[in-house]
Amino acid sequence: MLKKLCKKAFPKALWVYHTNCAACNGCDIEIINVLTPYYDAERFGIKLVGSPRHADVLLVTGGVSRQIAPAVKRLYNATPNPKLVFAIGSCACGGDVFFDSYNMYGAVDKAIPVDYYVPGCPPRPEAILYGVGVALGLLPKKVSKKVKSDFPEFQELDEPMILPKEH
Amino acid sequence: MFKSKIKEAAICFSNLRVTLPYPFGNGAEIPEGFRGKLDIDETKCIGCGGCANVCPSRLIRFYDDGDQTRMEFILDRCTYCGRCEEVCPEEAINMTIEFETSTNDKTDLYIEQDLYMATCARCGRCFEIENSIDKIPTRRLRQGRNFLGDCMPSGAPPQREEDKK
Numbered sequence: 001m002l003k004k005l006c007k008k009a010f011p012k013a014l015w016v017y018h019t020n021c022a023a024c025n026g027c028d029i030e031i032i033n034v035l036t037p038y039y040d041a042e043r044f045g046i047k048l049v050g051s052p053r054h055a056d057v058l059l060v061t062g063g064v065s066r067q068i069a070p071a072v073k074r075l076y077n078a079t080p081n082p083k084l085v086f087a088i089g090s091c092a093c094g095g096d097v098f099f100d101s102y103n104m105y106g107a108v109d110k111a112i113p114v115d116y117y118v119p120g121c122p123p124r125p126e127a128i129l130y131g132v133g134v135a136l137g138l139l140p141k142k143v144s145k146k147v148k149s150d151f152p153e154f155q156e157l158d159e160p161m162i163l164p165k166e167h
Numbered sequence: 168m169f170k171s172k173i174k175e176a177a178i179c180f181s182n183l184r185v186t187l188p189y190p191f192g193n194g195a196e197i198p199e200g201f202r203g204k205l206d207i208d209e210t211k212c213i214g215c216g217g218c219a220n221v222c223p224s225r226l227i228r229f230y231d232d233g234d235q236t237r238m239e240f241i242l243d244r245c246t247y248c249g250r251c252e253e254v255c256p257e258e259a260i261n262m263t264i265e266f267e268t269s270t271n272d273k274t275d276l277y278i279e280q281d282l283y284m285a286t287c288a289r290c291g292r293c294f295e296i297e298n299s300i301d302k303i304p305t306r307r308l309r310q311g312r313n314f315l316g317d318c319m320p321s322g323a324p325p326q327r328e329e330d331k332k
């Protein structure tokens with residue numbers, strides 16, 4: 001469903017606008033790495049633009065601090081519809097070690113709606129390319145929620161296997 | 168570092184195309200020692216909570232409920248520092264080389280695990296088994312740690328006064 005919508009909404013090149021909310025610059029270096037000829041994201045029509053008004057995609061790195069939160073909201077509103085938001089790096093996905101700091105809003109999805117998450121600290125350039133591939137519908141998603149139980153057969157028993165106290 | 172420079176030069180001179188065919192083709196080349204998404208082996212874990220103690224982003228949570236312990240891993244804020252792997256006494260946690268973790272749903276980066284803790288059949292408390300031979304059945308069958316009478320292993324807590332009556 002989302003793939004079809006993506007294909008319909010973004011049939012041609014994606015123009016990205018890159019913003020650093022409160023990142024340590026690690027993720028930004030990796031994003032620049034993706035745009036170099038070695039990884040070459042321009043194969044997929046990805047191009048860095050200088051204004052959010054020209055952009056289809058926002059690449060957001062770093063957790064959202066209190067100071068930057070209104071600016072990020074304005075940035076989101078300035079981007080024309082339809083738009084995608086990529087949260088790149090662990091700070092943007094879940095807040096990293098700063099998730100409950102007094103000066104942080106938290107992850108990016110607390111300020112603006114996020115479509116795709118690329119975790120990693122920082123993510124490998126391949127990981128960012130993989131995220132782009134998932135968004136474009138070229139590649140399948142590999143992770144899924146895991147709920148493990150130690151020994152599920154114990155849950156199916158009516159009575160717990162405990163020996164009687166008097167022997 | 169000098170080696171990598173030579174490698175780079177070799178790539179530049181040998182082939183006019185330097186672009187990695189990554190999303191298609193053979194996949195990525197991962198350097199040795201790379202730490203990716205963490206994975207936990209639930210058959211090895213003893214529920215000691217050491218990983219939760221050292222995790223800098225506090226993504227590992229423990230809920231202790233008598234003979235059952237629930238562990239939660241919220242991997243979206245993992246720093247990939249590998250300290251949990253370092254501290255784990257049973258080597259249950261290992262950092263895999265999996266980096267393709269991009270997703271459109273945050274709940275995909277979540278692991279939950281239930282552990283049945285060993286409790287003494289007499290006093291109902293958790294205990295540690297010192298003898299490694301006695302440990303063997305408990306690894307596969309934690310409820311089998313219920314011992315009575317003379318079968319009580321040496322590491323079990325002493326019998327309480329109210330149980331004796």
